[in-house]
Amino acid sequence: MSRWIAAALATIGFALAAAYCLASYATATPAPKAGSVVKVINGPGHGSGTHIGNGYILTAAHVIREADSVDILSDQGLTTKAEVLWVNKAYDVALIRDEAMQAAISPLACKPLAEGASVTLIGNPADVEFVKVQASIAGKSRPYARWRNVSVVSGPIVPGMSGGGMFDRAGNLRGIVVGVMLAPTGMFASSMVGIGYAVPSSAVCALMGRAVPA
Template structure:
């Protein structure tokens, strides 16, 4: 048995979206104790002018932008598990003891369409919420309607029935450059309508363990718990990012150290368009399995650099197969973007829509080659009985991208029907299938392909909680 891989300590959504407003004093105390002069970020100076106009203050821009940023309060009813309540006698003696509790959390959101009442926020802010209330800048509180979300990019869309709203125009996040001034607006530690400023520290930030698909804007504008889902705006008052996380090795409540992350507005725009149209996000895939290069493999393939994604398998009927990609090829760039590793390629794929055509720069037998491939739809769920009768009753989905970024590969069991063949063998919802006697696989598509042909014996290696084990399927 091996423990679940340890995640890098991040000030993530659970900390942001799960921030409890009633504990402000305690959190401020924790922040103060953890802060030190060496960790405090440098203060960025404002430019003398923008577009030829002197900048005396950010106030005029913020007066227009701040009414579009809202507070998002969620409530979740959680059943309290107490073994004493299994005894009817105990329940009669203490009928007043609550068997449920309500978890409340506070985050931020941004109005992006005033006429339709669309509010953009983080998936982790509203995840599993039974009730979502939005408080506007003018003090009005309204109940929000859930429209859809995508956990792998941490984007959610809700709608509020209110008039006289102010929306933020979406800017072009692809135009951001390192050094551009930006402003973060949100509700850190429960303080509503708080503004912090800084610069863009990096763009296209990825490779952070424990997060989903990654193409983050990094900023030194102060982002703290409660800022999740809030706005990152440029000096023209355009929305260029959705604040989602900050990094602090000492934990989220230790406070901001100038390493904040925001989801680019262009990525958010693509996700929102799909959520409005279909309610779900569908991603494109090349249909390949890849691995990182070692120095020895690179030398054997005649490569000068140890970088790229080595293709180990091309799935039949995939976009990669139609493009002529072969096992042994090394992908070094996609649509002009450098590919240093298998993880980088996977991350790029996951941010592309179905039907997009991409240009691949490939090295085959040490020689450069250019191929054009069209991304096809990733399967979202697979019924077990379509793979093997021994899996009847189970439904399989891809791993959450946050788990994959933490080093796991495989598929997840989303549900198992009671009394089904899979349930009788001991398979349960939430299990992660890491390996199987059906063959090698890394995701849902290759999991399906591994059952051709079906194995005579089917044994799964699963991860349940923090424990791994072997599970024979009968």
């Protein structure tokens, strides 16, 4: 066999081996999924939501308003469409579904958190997307203002985070962020004071017909 034929065969063999290795690597290491928290876009406004499995996403009712469908943006830049399944304005909770959802899942834990428990809030404040902030449960859940049942949360909450998840240290969904406390600073002006409100997961579970542990 001539030298150039042997060299050609060796080159072909190397190329085939490299292609096989690349294919094996692609199979063994699939593209990472997006996180469970998404951006919910409804016309000119937006909020946040959390994927709890099988394409179902929990968010705030005031983010959905009267829409039949909304756009969903994942933290990897993928935009899809979600159908609005139900809205409960008294609790400010809505359930939507995105059948094309390819994202991580945050389990909905029904047991209430104790006062002082540390939580992580994830959402899309103002024009900054997918932000995580640390907070804590500052007070027992109660009826307040227009909400049937909310927990008082001590931590930075900004418009746009509405509908975002409140998570415990294990990554379980423990509530849905729905509002901020405003303090008067003048006759017509108000400012946020670092205290907000989240519908506790126990109330969300009851709305969804799930048993709430004692």
